[in-house]
Amino acid sequence: MADIHGIDQELLKKMVYDALVWSSLHGLVVGDKSVKRSGKVPGVGLVHAPIALLPGLFPETHWKQACELVSIFNELVDRVSLDGKFLQESLSRTKKVDAFTSRLLDIHSNMLQIDKKEEIRLGLHRSDYMLDEKTKLLLQVELNTISCSFAEFSRLVSQLHSDLLGQYGEVLGLDSRMIPENHAGNQYAEVLVKAWTEYNNPSAVIMIVVQAEERNMEGELQSDGTLLVDGQAVAVVYYRAGYTPTDYPSESEWKARFLVEQSSAVKCPSISYHLVGTKKIQQELAQPNVLERFLDNKEDIAKIRKCFTGLWSLDDKDIVNKAIETPDLFIMKPQREGGGRFHHLLNFLIVIRLNSFLPFLNKEFINLLQGTISMAMMNKDKVIVNDQCGYLMTTKVSSSNEGGVAAGFAVLDSIYLT
C-alpha cells in the first residue's frame, strides 16, 4: 500500500468514497458477519471486501522474475506429479503424523497400483513470494496447487486501483499503467472450458466441488472411465473445496474423491498435483540434486533455486531452538492448505527461514505477493496452456503475525511497479 500519510484529507475521503462505491457496483463485496441474515441468504448483508485503497509498491525486476518463474514452476509441478514413487517416498514420514495427507496418499497409492494415467492434466496454481529486505531476493513462500482463492477478487482489486489511478493518478503522481494487468478470474473460467473442450464430450459437464453443499449427488463410474454424477457425464472437476480435513466430515467425501480420481474426468487438481503442493515436497525439491531429476534446462533450475528460502521440518531441533530464540525471523506453515489457526498442528509443520522479512515499503505494512496466479494444461506430453494469468497481492499490518484475508488479518491489494 502506497504511503498515504502525505495525501490531502479531502482527497483521501473522496478516494475512499469512490473505492467503496466502485466495490458495490462491481461485486467486490463479501458477507458482513455483523448482519444477522448475512451468509444464510445470498445477496443480503453485503459489505465491500477488505481492500487496500492504493496498490502496493513492488520492484519491477522482482515482478518480472516472478512472471518468468510461472511456466517453470508449472512444468515442475507436472513433472513431479508424474513421479509417483518420489511423492510416496518424500511424504512417507508426513504420512505417519498427518492423517489428512495420509488419506490423500492412500488414494494416490491406489492409483499407482491400478496404473491410472492422467492424460489431460489441469493445474491452476498460485506461487507465493516475499521480498527479503536484506538480500533483496524474491523468495518463494509456498506453491498452491488446489483451490487457489481470490482469482476474481484479485482481478477486481487491480481494476479498482487502475480506475482510481485513472481518476486521481495525476494528483498522486502515480500512473495506472504501472499496475500489471490481471485477468485471473476470467482466465480461470476460460481454461476450465479449454479442459472441457480437450475432454471432447459435448454432452459432458464441468463440476465444481464447493464447501457447504447440502444436496446429495449420486456418483457412478462407467466401464470406460466416464464419471456420471446424477446421470450426467463429467468432463472436468474443479475443486474449490477438498483441501482441508473439515471438507471431509465423513467417509462419503473420501469415497467421492476416490471415485473422481478413478474416472477419466479432468481433475483440477488430480491427487498427484494436490500432493505436489505440500510443504514437504517443497522442502524436498530444495534438497541438492532434486530439481535436476525433474527439469532439464540448467537456467530454469538456477532460476527456481534462487527463489528457494530455507525450509525445515520441525524434527530439526537446532532450527526449532533458533526459531524459539528469534521468532521474527521464521514463519510456520502447515503441511497442507486451508490457512487459519494452526497452533495445534505443530507436529506436522514446516518452518521457513525468513532471514529478515521486514516490511518492504514502510514499517507499518507488509506486502505479500501472494502470488502469481497461473494455469497449465497438458495432454500427454503436449503442453496446451502454460501461462501466468494474474496475481494476488495482500497487505497486512506488520504488527499482526497472521496474514489471512478471510480471517481478517490482511486486505486485498494490487501491485504498483517501481
Place this chain on the structure above:
Amino acid sequence: MADIHGIDQELLKKMVYDALVWSSLHGLVVGDKSVKRSGKVPGVGLVHAPIALLPGLFPETHWKQACELVSIFNELVDRVSLDGKFLQESLSRTKKVDAFTSRLLDIHSNMLQIDKKEEIRLGLHRSDYMLDEKTKLLLQVELNTISCSFAEFSRLVSQLHSDLLGQYGEVLGLDSRMIPENHAGNQYAEVLVKAWTEYNNPSAVIMIVVQAEERNMEGELQSDGTLLVDGQAVAVVYYRAGYTPTDYPSESEWKARFLVEQSSAVKCPSISYHLVGTKKIQQELAQPNVLERFLDNKEDIAKIRKCFTGLWSLDDKDIVNKAIETPDLFIMKPQREGGGRFHHLLNFLIVIRLNSFLPFLNKEFINLLQGTISMAMMNKDKVIVNDQCGYLMTTKVSSSNEGGVAAGFAVLDSIYLT
C-alpha cells in the same frame, strides 16, 4: 413476471439463489435500510435490488410499436422545446398553482427574453406505457425528460434474466433470446461523451448534478458563455437531480440552475426539454391539431396519437366525479417528476383514464413498460443521435395503488417477448 406457480420448488430455490448471487457479483445492489450504517457509508449494508425472478411477458407487436415511437417522440420533444411561446402559454395556468413549475417557467421566460439558443440539445428520455387489456392498445402514461432513473439497473436486470434463462431456460421452456437487448447504462455514458465531443473543448468537463451534494462549488459565467465551476470549463451538465422541489432547498440552487441555463454548456435537459416533460404539455399535445404544429409526417402523427390515452386536468369536474365513482379506471399523476406520495398536491394533478388497465398476465401482478429509454442529440438542425438504448420494466402487486421501485411498491423487471 412469468407465472412461477408451475415451477418445481427445488428449481425455484436454485434460481432464487443464483439470482441473488448474480446480483451481489454484478452490483445489482441497494442500501439496506435495516442496517444501521447503510446509506451513510457507501459499500456498507448492501442488499440485492428489488427484482423479479423472471422477465415479464410482453407482446412483441407492442414492443415493436414502442420502439418505433422512440425516435418520433424524441423529435417531438425537440420541436416542442423550440416553441417557447407554446410552452409558456400551455403552462400559464399551471404556473399559478404550482410554485415549482412556476420557477422553471421564470428561468425559461428569461431565456426567451435574452433570445438564448440551445444549439447542442441532449435528451435522455423515458417514455412509459401501459397495455390496455380491453382495447389491446399500448398507451403512453408519461414521457420523462429529466433524471430518468434505473438506466444501469434495468440493463443489469435484463442481463440477469438473460443469464438465468441461459441456465434454466430449457427446463422452463423459455428462450433467453426473447429478452430484448438493453444497453441503457452504457449508452447513457456514451452519449454524454458524444455531447462532450460535440461541445469541442478538450479541457472542459462533464458535470453531473446529484442530490445530497454537500460541497459548495463556485459557478461563474464567462463572457463567451463558458460555464466555469471551481475554475473548470463545463462542456455538459447532466441533471441526476433538479426535478423535484426538495432539490432546491434555497435560492442558491435556483441561482445555480439559472447560471447553467445561461451558459453554452450542453444541458441534459435544458429548461425547455424539462418543461416538455410536464403532464400539462402531454395533455396539450393530445388536443386536436396540436401534434400537427410540430410534426410533418402524417404517419408519425398517427402513431403517436394512437398511444395517447385520455388525459384530463382536475378542473374538469365531470371527470373528477367519474374518477371518484370508479377509481380503478383512473390513475393520478403529479405535474412534475419525482414520484412518491402526492396526496396533498391534488390541485395540480392530471388524471389519466385507465379504461381497464388490468394485469396483463395474471391478476396478481401488473407489468409496466416503464418504459423505452432513449437518447437524442441535435446540433442546430442536424440530428446526431436519435435512438432507443434500452428499457425499464417494473412489476407491482396489483393490490397496491402505488408503483414506485425506490418506494418499495414495485420490483425491477425485464421483458420476455411473446
